[in-house]
Amino acid sequence: MKKHLLTPGPTQVPEGARLAMAREVIHHRSPEFKAIMAEVLDGLKYVLQTTGDVIVLTASGSGGMEAAVTSTVPRGGKAIVLEGGVFARRWTHICQAFGIEVVRHEIPWGSAVDPADVAQLLSKHPDAYAVFATLLESSTGVEHDIETIGRLVHGLPALLVVDAISGAVSTPCYTDRWNIDLLVVGSQKALMLPPGLAFVAVSQKAWRQIDSIQPQAFYFNLKHYRQMLASAETPWTPAITLVAGLAENLRQIRAEGIEHVWARSAVLAQATRAGVAALGLKLFAERPAAGLTAVRTPPGIETAQLLAALEERFGIKLAGGQDKLKGQIFRIGHFGAIDPFDILGTLAALELVLASLGHRVTLGSAVAAAGRVLQDPRPMAAGKD
Amino acid sequence: MKKHLLTPGPTQVPEGARLAMAREVIHHRSPEFKAIMAEVLDGLKYVLQTTGDVIVLTASGSGGMEAAVTSTVPRGGKAIVLEGGVFARRWTHICQAFGIEVVRHEIPWGSAVDPADVAQLLSKHPDAYAVFATLLESSTGVEHDIETIGRLVHGLPALLVVDAISGAVSTPCYTDRWNIDLLVVGSQKALMLPPGLAFVAVSQKAWRQIDSIQPQAFYFNLKHYRQMLASAETPWTPAITLVAGLAENLRQIRAEGIEHVWARSAVLAQATRAGVAALGLKLFAERPAAGLTAVRTPPGIETAQLLAALEERFGIKLAGGQDKLKGQIFRIGHFGAIDPFDILGTLAALELVLASLGHRVTLGSAVAAAGRVLQDPRPMAAGKD
Numbered sequence: 030m031k032k033h034l035l036t037p038g039p040t041q042v043p044e045g046a047r048l049a050m051a052r053e054v055i056h057h058r059s060p061e062f063k064a065i066m067a068e069v070l071d072g073l074k075y076v077l078q079t080t081g082d083v084i085v086l087t088a089s090g091s092g093g094m095e096a097a098v099t100s101t102v103p104r105g106g107k108a109i110v111l112e113g114g115v116f117a118r119r120w121t122h123i124c125q126a127f128g129i130e131v132v133r134h135e136i137p138w139g140s141a142v143d144p145a146d147v148a149q150l151l152s153k154h155p156d157a158y159a160v161f162a163t164l165l166e167s168s169t170g171v172e173h174d175i176e177t178i179g180r181l182v183h184g185l186p187a188l189l190v191v192d193a194i195s196g197a198v199s200t201p202c203y204t205d206r207w208n209i210d211l212l213v214v215g216s217q218k219a220l221m222l223p224p225g226l227a228f229v230a231v232s233q234k235a236w237r238q239i240d241s242i243q244p245q246a247f248y249f250n251l252k253h254y255r256q257m258l259a260s261a262e263t264p265w266t267p268a269i270t271l272v273a274g275l276a277e278n279l280r281q282i283r284a285e286g287i288e289h290v291w292a293r294s295a296v297l298a299q300a301t302r303a304g305v306a307a308l309g310l311k312l313f314a315e316r317p318a319a320g321l322t323a324v325r326t327p328p329g330i331e332t333a334q335l336l337a338a339l340e341e342r343f344g345i346k347l348a349g350g351q352d353k354l355k356g357q358i359f360r361i362g363h364f365g366a367i368d369p370f371d372i373l374g375t376l377a378a379l380e381l382v383l384a385s386l387g388h389r390v391t392l393g394s395a396v397a398a399a400g401r402v403l404q405d406p407r408p409m410a411a412g413k414d
Numbered sequence: 415m416k417k418h419l420l421t422p423g424p425t426q427v428p429e430g431a432r433l434a435m436a437r438e439v440i441h442h443r444s445p446e447f448k449a450i451m452a453e454v455l456d457g458l459k460y461v462l463q464t465t466g467d468v469i470v471l472t473a474s475g476s477g478g479m480e481a482a483v484t485s486t487v488p489r490g491g492k493a494i495v496l497e498g499g500v501f502a503r504r505w506t507h508i509c510q511a512f513g514i515e516v517v518r519h520e521i522p523w524g525s526a527v528d529p530a531d532v533a534q535l536l537s538k539h540p541d542a543y544a545v546f547a548t549l550l551e552s553s554t555g556v557e558h559d560i561e562t563i564g565r566l567v568h569g570l571p572a573l574l575v576v577d578a579i580s581g582a583v584s585t586p587c588y589t590d591r592w593n594i595d596l597l598v599v600g601s602q603k604a605l606m607l608p609p610g611l612a613f614v615a616v617s618q619k620a621w622r623q624i625d626s627i628q629p630q631a632f633y634f635n636l637k638h639y640r641q642m643l644a645s646a647e648t649p650w651t652p653a654i655t656l657v658a659g660l661a662e663n664l665r666q667i668r669a670e671g672i673e674h675v676w677a678r679s680a681v682l683a684q685a686t687r688a689g690v691a692a693l694g695l696k697l698f699a700e701r702p703a704a705g706l707t708a709v710r711t712p713p714g715i716e717t718a719q720l721l722a723a724l725e726e727r728f729g730i731k732l733a734g735g736q737d738k739l740k741g742q743i744f745r746i747g748h749f750g751a752i753d754p755f756d757i758l759g760t761l762a763a764l765e766l767v768l769a770s771l772g773h774r775v776t777l778g779s780a781v782a783a784a785g786r787v788l789q790d791p792r793p794m795a796a797g798k799d
Contacts, residue, residue, distance in 0.1 A: 032438065039439045039654060050655065051436035053417065054424045054608050056731055087474050087610055088633065089650035095633045126632035217651060223439050225472055225610045225653030245630060247511035248473065248480045265474035266602060268610030268653065269424060270435065346441055 035375055036348040037167040037195055037321040037362040039217040039224055043281065046222060046274035054269050058262065062269060065276050067261040072279030076220075076287050077197060077212060079204035079230045084254040086227045087268045090194035090215030093227030095123050096249035097190050097211045101235065102158040103242040104128040109150050109160045109187070111142045111178075115168035115351045116192055120161035127245045132157065138354060139169045139323075141316035144177040151181060158238065159188040159210075164196025168351045170314035170323030170360060172200060179208035188235050194218060194227075198282070199294050199320030199364030210235040216271060219294070219320065219364040221278050225268045231255075294319040296406040297363035297372050300399035304376040307398035308383060308390060313358045320364040323350075325357065330386050332356045338386070343378040369403050420760055421733040422552040422580055422706040422747040424602040424609055428666065431607060431659035439654050443647065447654065450661050452646035457664030461605075461672050462582060462597060464589035464615045469639040471612045472653045475579035475600030478612030480508050481634035482575050482596045486620065487543040488627040489513040494535050494545045494572070496527045496563075500553035500736045501577055505546035512630045517542065523739060524554045524708075526701035529562040536566060543623070544573040544595075549581030553736045555699035555708030555745060557585060564593035573620050579603060579612075583667070584679050584705030584749030595620040601656060604679070604705065604749040606663050610653045616640075679704045681791040682748035682757050685784035689761040692783035693768060693775060698743045705749040708735075710742065715771050717741045723771070728763040754788050 034041050055062050066085070073083040086093055098120070102108050107130045110120045124131045132154055136142060147160065160182055165172050175191055182189040188210035193202055197212065198219035204212045210232040217224035231239070231251060244250050253264040282290055298319045302312060305324050313323040326332040332349050336359060339345040350358040363372060376395040384390040419426050440447050451470070458468040471478055483505070487493050492515045495505045509516045517539055521527060532545065545567055550557050560576055567574040573595035578587055582597065583604035589597045595617040602609035616624070616636060629635050638649040667675055683704045687697060690709050698708035711717040717734050721744060724730040735743040748757060761780040769775040 032440070034439065034441065036441055039441060039651070042439050047436045047438070051432045053432070054419065054427050054602070055417070056419065056421055056424060056733075057609070059731070087472070088477070089472050089652070091650040092473070092477075092633045123632045126635065127630070215651075217439070217654075223653060223655040224442070224651040225656060245512065247508045248477045249633070250511065265476040266424070266600075266609040267474070268608065268656070269602075270608040271610060271653070346444070348441075 030344045033343070033345045033371060033374065035362050035367060035371060036346055037218070037360055038215065040219070040221060040362055040365040041367065042221055042223060042274070043278060043366050045281065046277045049277040050270040050274040052273065057266055057269050063261040065273055069272055069276050069279060070258070070261060072276070072283060073228055076279065076282055077204045077214065077230050078202065078206065081205065081233065082231045082255060082258055084229045084231060084251055085263060085267060085272065086229065086249065087225065087265065088227045089224055090213065090227050091119060092249060093194070093213040093215065093229050094119060094192060096229055096246065096251055097213050098123045098129065099127055099246035099249055100239050100244050100251040101188055101190065101211065101242065102129050104245055105130065106158045107132065107154060107156055109134060109154060109157045111147065111160065111162045111173070112136065113140060113142060113169065113171060114138050114163070114166035116166055116194070117163045120192065139171065139313050139315055141171050142173045142178065144174055144181060147178050148181050151185060151187065157187045159190050161190050162192070164191050164193040164202060165200060165318045165320050167195040167321060168354065170312070170318050170321050171316050172196065172318035173316070175202070175209065176207045183208040188238055195320055196318070198287070198290060200318060201291050204230050216275065220275065221365040222271055222274050225271045226275065291319065294364045296402065297367060297369065298322060299406065300369070300372055300402040301361055301363055301376070303402045304395035304399035307394040308380065321360055321362045323358045323360045326359060327388055330383070330388055332359055334386060335359060335382060338382040339378055342382065345375055345378055373399060415729045418728070418730045418756060418759065420747050420752060420756060421731055422603070422745055423600065425606060425747055425750040426752065427606055427608060427659070428663060428751050430666065431662045434662045435655040435659040437658065442651055442654055448646040450658055454657055454661050454664060455643070455646060457661070457668060458613055461664065461667055462589045462599065462615050463587065463591065466590065466618065467616045467640060467643055469614045469616060469636055470648060470652060470657065471614065471634065472610065472650065473612045474609055475598065475612050476504060477634060478579070478598040478600065478614050479504060479577060481614055481631065481636055482598050483508045483514065484512055484631035484634055485624050485629050485636040486573055486575065486596065486627065487514050489630055490515065491543045492517065492539060492541055494519060494539060494542045496532065496545065496547045496558070497521065498525060498527060498554065498556060499523050499548070499551035501551055501579070502548045505577065524556065524698050524700055526556050527558045527563065529559055529566060532563050533566050536570060536572065542572045544575050546575050547577070549576050549578040549587060550585060550703045550705050552580040552706060553739065555697070555703050555706050556701050557581065557703035558701070560587070560594065561592045568593040573623055580705055581703070583672070583675060585703060586676050589615050601660065605660065606750040607656055607659050610656045611660065676704070679749045681787065682752060682754065683707060684791065685754070685757055685787040686746055686748055686761070688787045689780035689784035692779040693765065706745055706747045708743045708745045711744060712773055715768070715773055717744055720744060720767060720771060723767040724763055727767065730760055730763055758784060
């Protein structure tokens with residue numbers, strides 16, 4: 030059976046990248062590989078909208094988060110974490126593992142961080158080394174207002190560190206303009222690669238802080254990576270084939286234009302939401318993201334049964350809820366290589382599966398609603414619905 | 415021009431694995447992927463000759479080394495490092511980054527650790543948490559006598575932690591029988607994969623020590639991984655496609671038999687050494703490894719020129735020396751997918767290049783000497799020449 034992967038990561042990998050990754054390995058200290066890495070570093074700066082340094086780590090996204098924590102906050106130092114889901118909470122867990130004092134700002138899962146609260150936290154904790162935030166909290170489908178938070182942190186000693194593992198490239202993110210000091214990105218999301226690489230964009234302000242502290246890091250010590258940037262190398266052997274695949278995807282994204290990529294996700298987000306609304310389903314996120322839609326499982330339906338039926342009958346793989354959201358929501362990814370065909374097919378299958386599980390459905394209604402959006406897409410502001 | 419990669423990592427990747435890695439990504443929490451991971455965990459136990467746990471990390475080999483250090487030795491704890499090359503020294507650097515007190519046992523690069531010295535160190539430092547050693551020091555081509563060192567550490571409180579990134583699968587390594595407590599392996603060596611995965615085999619003795627200390631780790635905290643072993647999962651998203659490629663290679667290795675794989679490398683090592691000896695060249699390593707041969711660059715020849723000519727004229731990629739060995743040696747890898755054809759071709763090209771650089775060469779002599787070994791291979795004890 031054909032598989033249709035619409036989870037919020039890993040996501041579908043374009044054929045060009047898959048074939049590039051199937052080529053024979055080349056040596057990571059060779060001029061050929063350095064040329065590919067230089068191209069990748071340049072392409073990452075473009076898609077992340079930064080003129081600063083971008084570090085390539087061979088690790089999952091969580092490794093990129095650890096690099097951002099351990100390179101910027103010393104043991105015993107204080108950090109503010111804006112916690113509204115599984116992934117934001119990971120900032121707290123990483124900080125705690127390295128003896129960092131965490132000011133946890135916990136908000137209900139599904140809510141967006143209120144920038145006014147961040148302003149209060151910053152004035153109450155002027156000694157914080159960093160504010161750890163999330164662009165797209167993929168466990169809840171919320172897109173947080175990083176632009177406004179960036180304005181609040183700008184000019185203060187604290188760094189703004191953003192988990193954009195799912196958010197980057199799926200929604201507008203202007204690293205420099207928004208005053209983001211460290212931006213963490215993963216390969217297996219809107220960059221359309223398999224997992225295995227993480228990226229960290231680093232501002233000048235961040236480097237100054239990094240240079241001033243004693244890092245609790247070796248493999249993830251960003252200073253080791255900075256030393257090698259001039260020759261487009263990494264201190265430890267990188268995941269060579271994934272970098273080669275990334276070069277391919279970045280070429281595609283650049284040819285299309287990053288604004289166009291963002292706009293495509295936004296249109297698919299609108300279409301998906303129109304579709305699920307037509308089925309009487311509710312969104313979970315207060316401030317829904319362009320990259321994925323978290324839908325509340327309707328009463329009387331079991332999430333696990335719904336997901337299993339979509340997979341068994343149609344080969345469609347969606348994600349359920351994580352942690353305390355297990356059984357309460359399901360999540361549809363619409364970033365990266367996902368296209369209108371994927372979304373229309375998924376909505377059509379969702380209609381059929383919901384109907385067979387006893388939910389009242391007018392067949393064709395979700396697809397029609399999504400279709401109307403696709404026929405006449407209106408520009409959608411980031412994070413707005 | 416066709417490329418012939420004979421560096422000591424990355425190494426050539428078989429077509430089966432390359433095609434497996436080009437397949438569409440599947441979700442890492444799906445039953446399909448868990449089945450692949452379970453097969454991989456089982457295959458790794460076989461090739462590493464252990465009944466203990468094997469942890470799969472998404473990282474370079476150095477990440478595996480960091481996991482072994484930070485999970486087993488607390489800040490302020492003492493560790494013995496057996497240092498005889500670039501990679502052994504990395505143990506020291508990692509320990510120092512995490513505030514661990516290092517007893518450095520430095521031996522000349524190219525020499526093998528004398529087990530008698532290890533016995534002395536152990537009696538002088540009974541409070542050491544671990545002895546950090548190297549099976550195949552790929553910067554010098556030395557294979558250290560881990561079996562004997564294992565007998566010395568056995569029964570003491572200290573753990574024996576072995577960097578087998580280049581050594582595992584290229585030479586006999588009996589993790590359990592040799593009393594190795596943590597064995598670190600990389601994907602891009604004799605396991606014939608691209609870089610991006612590291613593996614750590616963990617003994618029961620090691621788990622007890624891991625459970626007794628406060629780790630300075632999050633991403634590399636081995637306890638997080640142990641929790642997920644029962645369901646064949648990893649705590650963070652793994653490099654899915656590399657794991658799929660690994661399953662393919664492990665199937666091949668198992669079909670061939672690990673002893674046969676080891677024997678193949680040993681024969682190629684003998685053939686390579688016979689070939690370079692016929693050219694009047696000297697080995698660098700006191701106790702040469704089965705996985706790679708480090709050759710002293712003959713007087714009057716520039717290493718960089720020699721390597722460039724091999725690459726430009728024949729597409730052959732060998733490695734030079736690292737750090738203080740730069741310009742003094744070159745290194746030929748003969749593990750993983752390297753076969754007699756690769757070695758004969760490399761020796762033939764080496765004859766021609768050396769001749770054109772002014773070295774006195776009888777054309778055909780190296781190939782003939784290697785050929786005689788291949789015609790009548792005699793069993794070679796590990797680490798002996």
